[in-house]
Amino acid sequence: MRTEDHRPVDAQSHRPENPAADTPGTPVTDTSENPATGAPEGTAVRGGGHPWAGFLLRRLGGLLAVLVTLVVVTFLIVQLIPGDPARALAGPDATPQQIEQLRHEIGLDRPLPEQFASYAGGLLGGDLGVSFQTREPVADVIAARLPFTAELALLAVVVALAVAVPLGMAVAVATRGGRRPRLDAAFTFVTGLGGAAPEYVLGTLLVLVFAIGLGVLPASGAATLSALVLPVTAIALPGACVLARVVRREAAVVLEQDYMRTARGRRLPAPALYARHALPNLLTGTLTLGGLTLSALLGGTVIVESVFAWPGMGTRVVEAILARDYPVIQGTVLVLGLLAALINMIVDVLLGLLDPRTLAGRSHA
Amino acid sequence: MPRTRRTAGTALAASAALLASACTTSTGTPGDVTASGQDAVIRYAVTSDVTGFDPAKASAATDYGFAALAYDTLVGRDDGGKIVSGLAEKWEATPTSAVFTLRKDLTCSDGKPLTPADVAASLRRYADPATGAPGVGLVFGPGNKIDITSDNTAGTVTVKLATPWSDLVTGLANGPTGIVCAPGLADPAKLAQGPVPGAGTGPYVIEKAQRGAAYTLRLRDGYTAFVPYSDQPQGEPAKTIEITVMGNESTAANELSTGVLDYAAFTGPDAARFSDAEYTKFTAPVLRMFVVFNQREGHPGADQKIRQAVSRALDPAAFNKVFGGKGEVMKSFADSTIPCANADASLVTPADPEAAEKTLSGVKLTLTGTNGVGGGAGNTYVQEALRAAGAEVTLRNVDNATWATEVLGGKGEWDITVMAHLNLSSTLTNAAVLLTGPPPPNGRNFGAVENAEFGRNVAMAMATVDESAKCAAWAEAQKSVLSRHDIVPLSTVPVTYVFNRRVAGATPLGLVDPSSLRIVKK
Incomplete structure (x- = not known):
């Protein structure tokens, strides 16, 4: 059997089928085909350049943006959860003085920008912080x-x-x-x-x-x-x-x-x-x-x-x-967010291998 | 936050963390450890992970359980509040002092002798405000001046207080006062995170810890200082205890029914899966529920007539049914397992919805309560009962941390709350400190109750070690909060302990002490 027997007959046939696109009147939203060049698979990228280089650059840029957004948003979002971490941590028999002492120990009595600087600084050094509740490193x-x-x-x-x-x-x-x-x-x-x-x-x-x-x-x-x-x-x-x-x-x-x-x-x-x-x-x-x-x-x-x-x-x-354990919430959301972004990237790479025209996606990450 | 949606669903599990398997004291009778292998293992489940291993910092029921296994207290507390021996074999107390004579054969978990000086050092560290032990005020009296000394020759430890606090000996039975040997005191940070070799004084040492999942504890060789509870089952203490963290009670029930677990505690309906013929069941109160008003100026609760009307609008028996009807209808801020709790039903305002309606009609109330107990079903009952009496009630059913911050911490606007009181020390004082003294942020009197008579009687109760005089003072104190309607007693929320036939344990004051667990049948 010859090699070409294993391959689809034409570029059109290799288009990923979108079930919605079969509905009459629904425009086919395929981004992969380049009508200007009608180029064969693997080269259908505007502006020349290696298709993988542009793709990877876009994805890595996207990953960085996701990372920065996650760090800022998770830091801010935990502040929005009602309820005082020091009180939750201190237990039912703690006195107000003990709660304040605890607040100081976990650094929540510092101004917010200072807390963020310390958190972000720690992240740069690979430190996700320490759990308020169990004192374990996150x-x-x-x-x-x-x-x-x-x-x-x-x-x-x-x-x-x-x-x-x-x-x-x-x-x-x-x-x-x-x-x-x-x-x-x-x-x-x-x-x-x-x-x-x-x-x-x-x-x-x-x-x-x-x-x-x-x-x-x-x-x-x-x-x-x-x-x-x-x-x-x-x-x-x-x-x-x-x-x-x-x-x-x-x-x-x-x-x-x-x-x-x-x-x-x-x-x-x-x-x-x-x-x-x-x-x-x-x-x-x-x-x-x-x-x-x-x-x-x-x-x-x-x-x-x-x-x-x-x-x-x-x-x-x-x-x-x-338990309002901010460091654990921040750390896990950050790691999970990054993993989700990585998995999406891996899927995109796999799709790119299966159908190289997806590399030239119109919607950049 | 992708998971906030799910927090409501798991709030029950978290409340179970708050509810299950609490214990206050230490250990049971001597027994020969001859069994080996699987037969000498006891397995049980806890509903939440330990927050820390430093007994002084114990703040949740699971922490108390681990403290009871690894750190012994000077004395134990049996049913009715009777003090029994622990590390101390004898004790003498006045309202301002206590002298404890230690047993002679005590050792730390590394086998080194445990001396009176070691015990005093551990207690001094517990009492030190810098340690930040949450229950310290309940043991020595809030803000008290404390002097702890030891005499190695006489084998005694002496605690002296500047102002009377007759709960002193009782307080020293609390798990968090558990004695920590020198290696633990030298490294409190490590003590909080896990076992420190040689720090323990209790019957078990933690051998393997997988945080959030499972723990294995091993019985110390030659340990004999078990607490002699009156209902201590005969049998062997387990050579190994395996504790699994199971947030879901149904999961624990599955494992109990398949024989993987020997014992589990249930606050939900899973207890009903176990028949009396095959299992030993024991129900005890774990939360004490009562209404507290915000009595600050401008809030409806500042008016005694409104408080009385709320008392009349609520039916504690109906409240109890909300949680399955297995609890105890209370007559005070504590139930009958707590020594000196009021048993006189005539002191409690009887339900009278019609009379309530005359006062409550059109009164606007914000009810803030925790959804950590049965999803907040009790709050909904109170809301509906007050609505039926004509009040306009806005219900804020919030999670435990938010409720604690807004209500107990005085950071929110609220008029009325259903207090879910854990009472880890099983004393009236544990609740009384919430109804006296300065309001937050300077004190714990979160409803800003001003009841001088109550305060006077509590002080009297704390100034005598004579049990009947103490209870008489407590009776007057409780009478005054009930007559002024500072609280409205509701009911307890119970926990059911289920044991298979192989294992049994003592239940002093209605709580299972895990170090009293014995293998009674192989």
Whole structure:
């Protein structure tokens, strides 16, 4: 088989399909095609220059802007939370004098600009500060909690993608051209239900069946590998359902494209047909959604962490907010914000690899 | 802030942090530690992480629990407020002094002898205003002059006070007064963050700590200074205690029912999942709820008639039902587990909504309360009861920190609040300090109550160590706040302790002391 057989037939065919764009009257908002040059993929960038250089510069600039905004906004936003941290920290039996003493110890009696200067100065030196409540360095708090949440979030997204992509594609293939309407209806119903199921209901049901009823899996904790099964399932299932619907929708559109018809006409075997020709064209939306899901999950799978006593970030941030533990709130929001920006960047890079014309996006970061 | 939306949902968990597994004192009877392996482990859950390991700075129920395991107090407190031995085997007290004779065989957690001088040094550090121990005023009397000395030959520690404070011996049973040995005193910053080798005096030392998740504590070899509680179960103390942080009570209930945990405390409905046939259940008050008025000039609560009308509009029994009806309807600012609490129902204003309506009609009130207790359901009851009596009530249901700042700290505009009183020292004084003295920012009298008779009677109660004279003075004190309607008693919010059949513990004053936990059946 020749190399060009593996590639889409023309540039138009490789356009990421936006389901909305199929609606009659909806303008196709694709930014990737360069009508002036009609240039082949990989070179479709205005103003010459290497496409990756401009892209990376834009993204890094964006990242820096996100960082600065996060530092300033998180510092200011904690000041807006009503409630006095020194009082929350001192406990119910503290006297006003002890509360003032504590306020001085944690530096909250200094003017706001001075507090910001000290905070920002610390950040430049890599110091996220010390928790008001537990006196632990915030970096330690994050280092202790983030791996648990990351483990859960990454596994959940991987599981969701691993389930959603084959399932969505299989259903799209099976129901192509209006075939098997019952399967179509069942798929829509089941994934609709699964996608709408709140995580705490799923989590509680899973515990009820597998931990309390059958006794085959632990009901909580993070000590063993088997303890991962239930929380990952509880988080991955709704995500998988939503993603499967997106994959199915995109795949249905891709399968009707001319290049697919051409590929089928060449009697390519099914794996090559779907994996090499259909898959890259429907991954755009899926990956974007997957990346967003991952960012959201890192920010906190609070309810699932609570149901499974999982020592992750979400519960810690909520504790910090309730205790008015400013350094922990600031530190975690900063780190999570940066991670979200990084994940978005990674997704954009992946999309750029899949479809280089996305590198020339009109909307700069 | 992506998570503020979720804070409301988790406020209950946070309140549980406030509510569950409090304890005031130290330890139980001697027992041979012969068991090994899994059989010698006791596992239980706490609803919030420790905020710090320095007993002097303990401010939350979980902190008290760890303090009770790792640091012994001079004495213990049993049901009815009876003082029992701790590190001290004998004690003598006057209203202005106490002499404690220590047990002979005491050691620090590194095996070195614990001397009277060590004990005095630890207490001096606790009493030092620079330490900032929150409960220090409850132990020695607010602002009192304190002199602590020791006599190594006689084996005694003496505490002398400038002004009388008869809660002194009682106060020295409080967990935060737990004695810290020299290595801990030398490094308070490290003491706050985790175990300092050789600092402990209690039966257990922290062996492994995973902040926010799990802790493993090990029983010290040769430890014998257990507190002899009257309901101390016989059996072996666990060689190892494993404590897991589970913010969600349902999760703890799941683990208790699958046998992973031996004991857990519940403030919510999960306690009902456990049958009496298979589990031992024990319900005790954990929060004391009562109405306090802002009596500053210009606020409706400054008028005694309005306060009386509010008392008449509210029905404590109905308030109790809001929280499931398992609490105790109170007759004072404390419940019946607290020594000298008023038991005379005739002193409490009976509910009379019709009479209330005559006074309250058209009165505008801002009710600020914490949503940390049952989502603020009690506040809603008070709002509705006062509305039914014709008052125009604006409810501000805020989280615990905001409520504490605005109401207890005097930083907000409020007319009336439902006080959720934790009373970690289980004394009337713990509540009385909130109703006497200067208002914030100089004192803790957040409603600016001016009741000279109450103050006089509290001072009398603090000036005698004779229990009946003390209770008589407290009776007069409580009578005066009730007759002036400075408070409106509501009910307690209970916690239910559930033990599996393998483990049992003593519950002095209605609170489980974790160091009294014993393995009663293998």
